[in-house]
Amino acid sequence: MRIAIIGAGLAGLTVAYELRDSGHEVDVYEATDRLGGKLFTVPFEAGPTDMGAEAFMARRTDAVDFFTELGLGDSLVEPSGLGSLVYVDGRLEPLPRAGIMGIPATSEPVAHLVSAETAARIDAEGEQPGFEWEPGQDVNVGTLVRQRYGDEVVDNVVTSLLGGVYSCAADDLGVRATIPQLAAEFDRLAADGPVHLSRAVANLERARKELPTGQGAVFNAFREGYQEVYELLAEKSGADIYVDAFISGVERLKPLHGNKDHGEGFTLKGGERDEDGKDIVYDRVVLAVPAPTASLLLKQIAPEASARLSSVKLANSAVVGMRFATDEGLPQNSGILVAAGEEGVRAKAFTLSSRKWPHLAERGGALVRASFGRFGDDVALRASEDDLVDWALDDLEAITGFDGREAGLEEIYVQRWFGGIPRYDETHLATVADVATALPEDIAVVGAWVGGVGVPAVIAQARAAAQQLR
Ligand SMILES: Cc1cc2nc3c(=O)[nH]c(=O)nc-3n(C[C@H](O)[C@H](O)[C@H](O)COP(=O)(O)OP(=O)(O)OC[C@H]3O[C@@H](n4cnc5c(N)ncnc54)[C@H](O)[C@@H]3O)c2cc1C
Missing domain, CATH: 3.90.660.20 (Protoporphyrinogen oxidase, mitochondrial; domain 2)
Structure with a gap:
């Protein structure tokens, strides 16, 4: 088969790498003049320095396993472990270490960041009537935490922590979309009736404490920056990679005289041509681009998926x-x-x-x-x-x-x-599920909007998608 991958960020390059010995011919198209997308290492005089992602969650093993397989295990480095601060009401305070993405189980970890009134409200949440929860649903993080604990917890803590990762306020994010373990705990608690936020967080913290310790640092980075990864993936993939190659459309060839054996496949606007000057025809297309671009590129080949995806901002x-x-x-x-x-x-x-x-x-x-x-x-x-x-x-x-x-x-x-x-809001996961359902089998989508923002999530989803293509 001949496969086109559009986008040479982490997702696109991971798919290309995974297809390296599949026997398929793989072409990667990248709109800009460099590889890596949001992984971008800049050559400072003092040494290579990341200007996009700078670290990754090492406790989730998808990334560490992948990087080790690539032979990059010795390039991984651990942080100093120094704590972080939050700047609130004009003063610097320690960032709470307990809680789930800034959402506490009791007032104790956030007492220095909120008023006494809010602290009392957090501690009383367990005695208030619980909230109704439909297993599988998603709700807005900001709305939920405001309702249960009050505004200060959202504005002073949760938006700083969660929003730091997602470039969004807590009011623009969904619980299941960004803190899936908390949504799963709500699902579990809902079997016994209304749910309490403090109880769900306490249960997760208890489970976390029971995990075996001594697993190393929570985060890792690369000694020479992420360039170590994207350059190696590109090299080992063996794919033909075209930079400065902006793809502005994907078209499905029309069957000739209704005969499906003739005219199957895709051509790319902005793609390569063969020796006869004709557009190369691809059997499969992998979209490894941000959601709005994927929506545009799907317009002709999967209109329903395209329309659904246009809501992702x-x-x-x-x-x-x-x-x-x-x-x-x-x-x-x-x-x-x-x-x-x-x-x-x-x-x-x-x-x-x-x-x-x-x-x-x-x-x-x-x-x-x-x-x-x-x-x-x-x-x-x-x-x-x-x-x-x-x-x-x-x-x-x-x-x-x-x-x-x-x-x-x-x-x-x-x-x-x-x-x-x-923006991983409370509608995001349903949108992604609908897009997956609406996609024909010969088109794949990969990347941060599909499987989650972090580097481990992007790798895991891209690897799984590549397996389907082999
Ligand atoms: C500032 C910042 C900091 C981050 N920090 C971290 C962190 O510390 N840890 C962590 O785990 N994650 C972090 N992330 C998230 C992580 O970097 C991304 O989720 C991940 O790199 C996304 O990879 P991707 O391949 O899905 O998308 P992208 O990296 O966006 O790749 C998509 C590629 O497609 C190309 N493209 C777009 N349109 C076209 C077109 N029409 N034709 C051809 N090519 C096209 C783009 O140029 C790009 O190269 C951070 C993100 C940002 C922005």
Whole structure:
């Protein structure tokens, strides 16, 4: 078979790699001039530095197993383990370590971040009437937590933690779509009647404590950045990879005179041509592109799936990477999340990369990543690069007292992520399921919007899809 993969991000390259010895001819088309998509390692003078994803969840073994199989086990590094902070009401506080994505079982882990009234409300939740829960359903995280615990828990804690991962406020995210273990616990508790949030979180925390310890760090990263992965996947795949190859349409050939044996397959607008100058015909198409692009490309070949997918929206963000000559005065923490609605602060988070990762600290000086933009706010699109850098330096100083200009700003890189991450709201999983049902067998979809945002989830879904194509 001849297979076209559109998009050379992690998902597309993983599929290409998995098909390496399948006997199929594989062509990969990438719109930009580089591979990796949201994995992007920039050559800072001090060493390669990630400007997109910087880490991955190592406890979920899909990624570690895959990287080890690729021969990259020795490139994996662990974080320092320094704690993170949250900036709330103009002060820096430790980020709660207990709870599920910032949702606590009792007031104890968040008492320093909310009022006494909210703390009392959290502790009384178990005595209030529970909420009705239909197994399998999804609800909005913000709405649920506001109803059960009050606004402060959402604005000061959950949006910072969960929203930091998803570039969205908690009010734009679904429980099952982003915290599936919590939704599964609701499913379980609902068998006995109305459900309590505090009980579900407590049960999950108890189960977590019972897990065997000593499994290593929760997160890992790559010593030389994610380029180690995407370059190796491309090389080992053996596929023909075309960059600067924007695909603007996919068309299914029409059967000739109703004879299905003639004219089966797909051609790509913007794809390669054969020696006779004719469009190459593909037996299978794999869409490894963000949801809105997948929706456009499915328009002619799977109109129903295309229409359904058009509801998935993306959150824009921007990352400003900054290298300073000295780290003197930078807090001894891995990162800082900014609570929703903090006046006068534009950044939503800072990763104190050289504190978080010992391999980056070894380079000397300080490396800090400032992140901007949540779903619905277009700061990442609107602001000039100069403004983003100024805001990053101003906010860092206002929040931590670290004067980056004084510390000697040696290198800067501004990366905008137009349509960085899909909005996983409470309708997302139903949308993905409907799209899967509406897709013909010779078209596959892979990527963050299909199986989940994290690197392990993207790998697991792409590998499973590739198995179907072999
Ligand atoms: C700022 C940021 C930080 C992140 N941090 C982490 C993290 O620390 N840990 C973690 O696990 N995850 C993180 N993520 C999420 C993770 O990086 C992504 O979910 C994952 O890399 C997505 O891979 P993908 O292949 O699905 O999509 P993409 O990386 O978006 O790849 C899609 C590719 O398709 C190409 N394309 C689009 N349209 C066309 C077209 N018409 N023709 C041809 N090619 C096209 C694009 O150029 C792109 O290369 C982060 C994401 C962002 C944005």
